[in-house]
Amino acid sequence: xxxxxxxxxxxxxxxxxxxxxxxxxxxxxxxxxxxxxxxxxxxxxxxxxxxxxxxxxxxxxxxxxxxxxxxxxxxxxxxxxxxxxxxxxxxxxxxxxxxxxxxxxxxxxxxxxxxxxxxxxxxxxxxxxxxxxxxxxxxxxxxxxxxxxxxxxxxxxxxxxxxxxxxxxxxxxxxxxxxxxxxxxxxxxxxxxxxxxxxxxxxxxxxxxxxxxxxxxxxxxxxxxxxxxxxxxxxxxxxxxxxxxxxxxxxxxxxxxxxxxxxxxxxxxxxxxxxxxxxxxxxxxxxxxxxxxxxxxxxxxxxxxxxxxxxxxxxxxxxxxxxxxxxxxxxxxxxxxxxxxxxxxxxxxxxxxxxxxxxxxxxxxxxxxxxxxxxxxxxxxxxxxxxxxxxxxxxxxxxxxxxxxxxxxxxxxxxxxxxxxxxxxx
Ligand SMILES: Cc1cc2nc3c(=O)[nH]c(=O)nc-3n(C[C@H](O)[C@H](O)[C@H](O)COP(=O)(O)OP(=O)(O)OC[C@H]3O[C@@H](n4cnc5c(N)ncnc54)[C@H](O)[C@@H]3O)c2cc1C
Numbered sequence: 028x029x030x031x032x033x034x035x036x037x038x039x040x041x042x043x044x045x046x047x048x049x050x051x052x053x054x055x056x057x058x059x060x061x062x063x064x065x066x067x068x069x070x071x072x073x074x075x076x077x078x079x080x081x082x083x084x085x086x087x088x089x090x091x092x093x094x095x096x097x098x099x100x101x102x103x104x105x106x107x108x109x110x111x112x113x114x115x116x117x118x119x120x121x122x123x124x125x126x127x128x129x130x131x132x133x134x135x136x137x138x139x140x141x142x143x144x145x146x147x148x149x150x151x152x153x154x155x156x157x158x159x160x161x162x163x164x165x166x167x168x169x170x171x172x173x174x175x176x177x178x179x180x181x182x183x184x185x186x187x188x189x190x191x192x193x194x195x196x197x198x199x200x201x202x203x204x205x206x207x208x209x210x211x212x213x214x215x216x217x218x219x220x221x222x223x224x225x226x227x228x229x230x231x232x233x234x235x236x237x238x239x240x241x242x243x244x245x246x247x248x249x250x251x252x253x254x255x256x257x258x259x260x261x262x263x264x265x266x267x268x269x270x271x272x273x274x275x276x277x278x279x280x281x282x283x284x285x286x287x288x289x290x291x292x293x294x295x296x297x298x299x300x301x302x303x304x305x306x307x308x309x310x311x312x313x314x315x316x317x318x319x320x321x322x323x324x325x326x327x328x329x330x331x332x333x334x335x336x337x338x339x340x341x342x343x344x345x346x347x348x349x350x351x352x353x354x355x356x357x358x359x360x361x362x363x364x365x366x367x368x369x370x371x372x373x374x375x376x377x378x379x380x381x382x383x384x385x386x387x388x389x390x391x392x393x394x395x396x397x398x399x400x401x402x403x404x405x406x407x408x409x410x411x412x413x414x415x416x417x418x419x420x421x422x423x424x425x426x427x428x429x430x431x432x433x434x435x436x437x438x439x440x441x442x443x444x445x446x447x448x449x450x451x452x453x
Pocket of ligand 1: 344
């Protein structure tokens with residue numbers, strides 16, 4: 028029997044984008060709530076900033092704050108890892124062996140990078156021309172890109188779900204711009220996008236727009252190429268390539284390699300009672316896709332990258348999920364029905380060059396929608412400015428502080444219809 032040291036009304040596991048925003052919004056609704064966050068890290072990163080850094084567009088100090096400065100005042104921060112759960116006792120056990128009891132639990136521990144699934148990656152990441160913005164190496168990516176002397180620049184995409192799938196391409200488009208118009212190595216350079224998938228993006232209309240962009244840029248796309256090994260001595264990337272005849276091994280020489288590694292639900296979630304059961308999915312937190320309540324434990328909610336939600340894993344999705352969790356949790360606490368619904372909203376602002384971006388918004392229906400009343404499949408300078416300047420500001424100054432964001436503001440102003448579905452663009 029563990030010594031129970033802490034007991035709180037609401038416990039949040041994971042103080043990242045989802046955890047902090049949820050705590051902040053809950054406290055804005057009711058400042059007397061007793062909330063604890065279990066979160067091990069000292070620093071909080073604006074993760075979309077890794078992409079901006081890799082294009083030389085953001086300084087390191089713009090994308091990090093101390094965790095103590097972003098955790099809302101009045102929240103108890105338990106600086107530890109959650110490792111296991113006892114659902115009969117509503118208890119979480121942490122890495123240092125303490126027990127944390129909850130009446131209500133919110134799970135948002137993010138996604139796990141499975142670097143070990145690519146042989147040689149761990150050993151070579153961050154040197155020898157191998158980088159990954161997903162591993163927080165935005166500065167090294169920029170070093171490699173601006174000092175590139177020509178050759179093969181390879182950007183990969185894995186066979187698993189990942190966070191911000193578009194980020195695997197954003198860095199590539201900026202790099203291609205640098206090679207062609209800044210460093211001038213373009214003529215001696217071959218840019219390749221090697222993806223384990225069969226298309227460039229989940230939503231067909233955005234995929235079509237991206238196909239035109241790679242075509243225009245002369246980027247070679249290799250589908251069904253799953254990176255499985257890196258040989259730094261010979262600078263070879265080894266892929267499993269699916270062909271009609273079966274899977275064969277293909278080696279491609281690289282001079283610069285940006286890896287989007289395989290990812291999965293965190294291991295402690297996979298082996299917890301909260302994971303999808305009976306081989307149903309990949310061990311993600313098993314929540315109802317509309318209410319975000321756990322399917323088997325009524326006092327548990329989940330949001331963000333670690334969940335089973337069938338939409339793209341982004342901070343923008345988190346932004347739309349938090350108000351649903353908050354509203355439904357407060358309703359549950361008052362014994363009322365859960366009426367708030369998440370529609371799968373997500374957004375991936377795909378930087379397509381130094382002066383353009385496609386603001387790819389969509390929901391469970393997988394057709395483009397636009398918060399800006401424009402055709403969202405078109406590259407626009409205005410959307411680049413939104414990505415570079417507005418979104419980081421919104422993140423630090425409104426989202427993490429639990430303040431209303433665009434969709435809630437639209438709702439308040441009665442302008443919900445501005446966020447229009449745009450099926451004609453699909
Ligand atoms: C390179 C890159 C580019 C991106 N670009 C965009 C973009 O343009 N737009 C966009 O919307 N999103 C983007 N994202 C994705 C976005 O950052 C994530 O989707 C978002 O942060 C998910 O929020 P979360 O709360 O689920 O997870 P996170 O914000 O990752 O937080 C999870 C937290 O859980 C903590 N944790 C982990 N294990 C435990 C444990 N055992 N116990 C307790 N706590 C634990 C972690 O320390 C972390 O603080 C990008 C991400 C990357 C890496």
